[in-house]
Amino acid sequence: MSRIPTITGLALALATTLAPTASAQDSGAIASTDPASELYCERRRLGYWFYCVKPVPVEQPDAPATQPVAAVQELDAITAELRELKARAILYPTEANVAAYIRFQRAQLDRASLFSDVWQRAIWQDPELDYTLERPVGALAKKQWQDARAAERDSALTHLSERYGLFYFFSSTCAPCEVMSPIVKGVAERWRITVRAISTDGGPSHHFPDYKVETTQRSKLGLEPKVTPALVLWDSVTRRPIPIGYGVLSADELQDRIYLLTSKEAGHDY
Numbered sequence: 001m002s003r004i005p006t007i008t009g010l011a012l013a014l015a016t017t018l019a020p021t022a023s024a025q026d027s028g029a030i031a032s033t034d035p036a037s038e039l040y041c042e043r044r045r046l047g048y049w050f051y052c053v054k055p056v057p058v059e060q061p062d063a064p065a066t067q068p069v070a071a072v073q074e075l076d077a078i079t080a081e082l083r084e085l086k087a088r089a090i091l092y093p094t095e096a097n098v099a100a101y102i103r104f105q106r107a108q109l110d111r112a113s114l115f116s117d118v119w120q121r122a123i124w125q126d127p128e129l130d131y132t133l134e135r136p137v138g139a140l141a142k143k144q145w146q147d148a149r150a151a152e153r154d155s156a157l158t159h160l161s162e163r164y165g166l167f168y169f170f171s172s173t174c175a176p177c178e179v180m181s182p183i184v185k186g187v188a189e190r191w192r193i194t195v196r197a198i199s200t201d202g203g204p205s206h207h208f209p210d211y212k213v214e215t216t217q218r219s220k221l222g223l224e225p226k227v228t229p230a231l232v233l234w235d236s237v238t239r240r241p242i243p244i245g246y247g248v249l250s251a252d253e254l255q256d257r258i259y260l261l262t263s264k265e266a267g268h269d270y
Contacts, residue, residue: 082108153259157191163237164262165194169218169230170211172203176248180229181207183251187258200228233258 082104089101123129136142168184170177185207188195197208198217205211218225221232221241231244231254244257 078108153255153263156259156263157255160258160262161192161194163235164242164258165196165234165236167217167221167232167234167241168195168197168208169200169214169223169228169232170197170205170208171201171228172199172205173201174228177205177229180248181205183249183254184229184231187251187254200226233261 082101085097085101085104089097127133132138132141136145166184166188168181170181184195187193195208197205197211198214199205199211200214200218202213218230221243223230223232223243227246229248230246231249233242233244234240235242242261244254244261249257
């Protein structure tokens with residue numbers, strides 16, 4: 001009987017020692033080895049039977065950055081609002097609707113005036129932006145530019161006859177030809193350009209008595225058929241025609257066209 005208490009005491013001591021471990025395993029508790037987790041549990045004064053793992057914070061998705069409204073979209077919105085206010089004022093012409101349209105339109109006119117003013121100031125201050133330096137619009141500057149250009153043109157036309165001749169297509173029953181014939185003759189005589197006058201209907205010309213009757217000349221030169229008067233330069237070096245134009249042209253316009261077509265490349269005089 002004296003050994004029974006001893007065995008019982010040992011069994012109880014063993015059960016007390018093993019009980020926490022067994023219970024923790026049965027309950028699924030996790031013994032954390034993370035110092036941060038242990039500190040977290042200690043601060044919260046949690047019992048041994050609780051999970052001692054610091055919860056991981058859920059990352060919130062970044063809010064999309066606000067994109068600035070594109071200028072073209074803002075302008076489209078202004079245009080759309082102006083059209084809506086105008087339509088509303090026309091369909092429902094109350095004083096409030098008409099006044100709203102007028103106010104909004106006035107605001108856009110002020111905006112346009114500001115743009116125009118800044119545009120002009122920018123041109124004044126930057127010579128690369130000022131196109132009037134190439135083609136003046138002021139009376140004094142324009143006169144000086146025209147005189148310089150006329151001198152340059154006349155210098156080029158002085159030597160024109162060394163390389164170019166002129167085909168002139170006319171009709172004896174064509175009223176515009178009666179106006180154009182003396183102009184062609186006067187320009188040709190001034191610059192000593194040889195003119196070959198060609199009658200499209202076989203009739204004569206008072207200004208070009210030594211004319212030829214057309215056979216296939218116009219089609220060979222690539223001219224529009226049945227349109228008179230018509231003028232074509234002939235380049236004796238490249239052996240190709242250069243159409244000048246149709247209808248009545250003034251002497252200055254005719255000389256300018258000849259000058260541009262023979263002395264200036266496209267895109268260098270505009």
